[in-house]
Amino acid sequence: DTVLTQSPALAVSPGERVTISCRASESVSTGMHWYQQKPGQQPKLLIYGASNLESGVPARFSGSGSGTDFTLTIDPVEADDTATYFCQQSWNDYTFGAGTKLELK
Amino acid sequence: QVTLKESGPGILQPSQTLSLTCTFSGFSLSTYGMGVGWIRQPSGKGLEWLANIWWDDDKYYNPSLKNRLTISKDTSNNQAFLKITNVDTADTATYYCARIALDYGGDYFDYWGQGVMVTVSS
Numbered sequence: 001d002t003v004l005t006q007s008p009a010l011a012v013s014p015g016e017r018v019t020i021s022c023r024a025s026e027s028v029s030t031g032m033h034w035y036q037q038k039p040g041q042q043p044k045l046l047i048y049g050a051s052n053l054e055s056g057v058p059a060r061f062s063g064s065g066s067g068t069d070f071t072l073t074i075d076p077v078e079a080d081d082t083a084t085y086f087c088q089q090s091w092n093d094y095t096f097g098a099g100t101k102l103e104l105k
Numbered sequence: 106q107v108t109l110k111e112s113g114p115g116i117l118q119p120s121q122t123l124s125l126t127c128t129f130s131g132f133s134l135s136t137y138g139m140g141v142g143w144i145r146q147p148s149g150k151g152l153e154w155l156a157n158i159w160w161d162d163d164k165y166y167n168p169s170l171k172n173r174l175t176i177s178k179d180t181s182n183n184q185a186f187l188k189i190t191n192v193d194t195a196d197t198a199t200y201y202c203a204r205i206a207l208d209y210g211g212d213y214f215d216y217w218g219q220g221v222m223v224t225v226s227s
Binding site for chain 1: 142144151152153154157165167168169201206208210211212213214215216217218219220
């Protein structure tokens with residue numbers, strides 16, 4: 001299994017820039033995708049192929065990385081971005097990270 | 106407009122078989138490149154991929170659960186199905202179906218259903 005490791009939680013102030021990291025236990029090339037999940041809702045696709053912004057997602061969201069290290073950046077953070085963010089790889093079967101809970105100060 | 110909706114039994118007993126249905130619209134599972142996946146999430150926990158089925162009837166399973174899972178589809182009625190045999194309390198979760206976008210860089214789930222809660226309890 002390809003294990004994806006994410007930091008469990010972050011707290012930032014509105015207007016700041018936040019980076020959420022995801023590290024894979026082996027290379028996944030650019031087969032990394034990011035989802036946002038708010039409480040009681042289904043996940044929503046934000047970024048696919050490591051750096052491609054899904055249609056309709058605000059340009060405040062961006063993704064980067066390849067191989068084993070990936071980053072989701074939100075700049076600037078808004079109050080509505082309070083959510084849990086999951087990375088998912090599809091290079092070696094499909095696995096998800098445990099999620100990073102983003103809270104606003 | 107792509108939509109997906111899951112349905113299931115709500116509650117079942119240990120050792121029973123869980124049958125889930127995903128009814129979708131806005132795409133066809135007979136179209137090249139289309140796929141549907143199942144993912145589950147225990148309350149307050151992370152996401153676990155279970156299985157995928159593709160337009161050409163190719164099927165892929167989570168290796169850790171493969172011997173308990175069966176995925177299938179009914180193209181004419183725009184439905185996909187998942188069966189999980191011999192359920193246990195550890196199978197208690199919200200189950201999602203999602204459309205898969207086939208991409209050379211790696212497939213991803215671009216549309217998700219709202220999820221259906223399943224509780225396994227005696």
